[in-house]
Amino acid sequence: MISRRSFTAFLAGSVALAALPAAAQAQSSLERIKTSGVLRIGAVADGAPYYQKSVADGSWRGFYIDICKKLAGDLGVDLEITETTWGNSVLELQADKLDVFFGLNPTPEREKVIDFSGPCFRNAFSLVVDEDEQRAAWEDFNNPETRIAVDAGSSHDSAVTRHCPDAQIVRLKSQSDATASVQAGRADAQCLVLILALTLVSKNKNIGKVVIPSPGDATTSNAGFRREEDPAWKDFVTGWIEEQRQSGFVRKAIIDNMALLGVTEEDFPEGFDI
Known part of the structure; x- marks a missing residue:
């Protein structure tokens, strides 16, 4: 002290x-x-x-x-x-x-x-995914079949662009729009920093779980x-x-x-x- x-x-x-x-x-x-x-x-x-x-x-x-x-x-x-x-x-x-x-x-x-x-x-970049999701590395999500929602122009957008350039990056106006896209089945995951991701899952128990893909990346x-x-x-x-x-x-x-x-x-x- x-x-x-x-x-x-x-x-x-x-x-x-x-x-x-x-x-x-x-x-x-x-x-x-x-x-x-x-x-x-x-x-x-x-x-x-x-x-x-x-x-x-x-x-x-x-x-x-x-x-x-x-x-x-x-x-x-x-x-x-x-x-x-x-x-x-x-x-x-x-x-x-x-x-x-x-x-x-x-x-x-x-x-x-x-x-x-x-x-x-x-504040680690993380993904909110379905409860049954088994993938644990950025490269596992980096394919054209995977849709990752982000708020356009944000640090989340930058992180997904760095790690998953081959994925379908669903760029939306706000974080809440990205969340709605996951809930509606229009995206397979949402990228958020860990504090926000945990808060989201706490408020929406049915949305899924939080994973920190490897290798770790953070703001x-x-x-x-x-x-x-x-x-x-x-x-x-x-x-x-x-x-x-x-x-x-x-x-x-x-x-x-x-x-x-x-x-x-x-x-x-x-x-x-x-």
């Missing part, structure tokens, strides 16, 4: 304001968090299991809420949660309304305007930051995340919050790894 003393030492080693010219003395995110005693994060109200806001009392839960609470606690500061959307989170980071936003994939477009931590976890979920000259805050959070991954805290937070959606640890398919 990162103590308040170690955080203070890290801060002291990261800045030397007295040696900087006046123009360079704008307060960095790391300094602002320390001096204000507040960590500002964004959260998405309907983003379960990542984030979820209670309609009844306005309280928050989700595995990124648990992770941010621990980050604030380890820093010895208060946590301030601002409701946002996945789409607006980048803009709010740029506007310095948030200190960090967890749950972004570092796409080339986003990397042009904000900075990212290392991976919080790896990442990362923390995003406002771009600034001093990398101290980004570097600090990146190191902290790696500690929490190694300790098993991130994995436990994910599994515990998936349970809120009816997904137990036993429901995670063989090959689950963060």
Whole structure:
């Protein structure tokens, strides 16, 4: 655990304001968090299991809420949660309304305007298939007889295109359209990242099961930051995340919050790894 003393030492080693010219003395995110005693994060109200806001009392839960609470606690500061959307989170980071936003994939477009931590976890590409399906490798699905539904232009689309170029790739407008295609028998499988696939199967017990085809392939979920000259805050959070991954805290937070959606640890398919 990162103590308040170690955080203070890290801060002291990261800045030397007295040696900087006046123009360079704008307060960095790391300094602002320390001096204000507040960590500002964004959260998405309907983003379960990542984030979820209670309609009844306005309280928050989700595995990124648990992770941010621990980050604030380890820093010895208060946590301030601002409701946002996945789409607006980048803009709010740029506007310095948030200190960090967890749950972004570092796409080339986003990397042009904000900075990212290392991976919080790896979200494996998986397939939702019929309960009797025995195939377990991407190459087994890579044939003209197999129809795989995806939401067009998504990371799911890219994954299937990489691994199953010979399959019939059924590109549809949205994830729900792809799900409907499987349910109607117009597709044999739907590609989704694991967290979404498990959530889908939990809500639709009759749709089938989740497999992680081999060889494993995954996208990442990362923390995003406002771009600034001093990398101290980004570097600090990146190191902290790696500690929490190694300790098993991130994995436990994910599994515990998936349970809120009816997904137990036993429901995670063989090959689950963060």
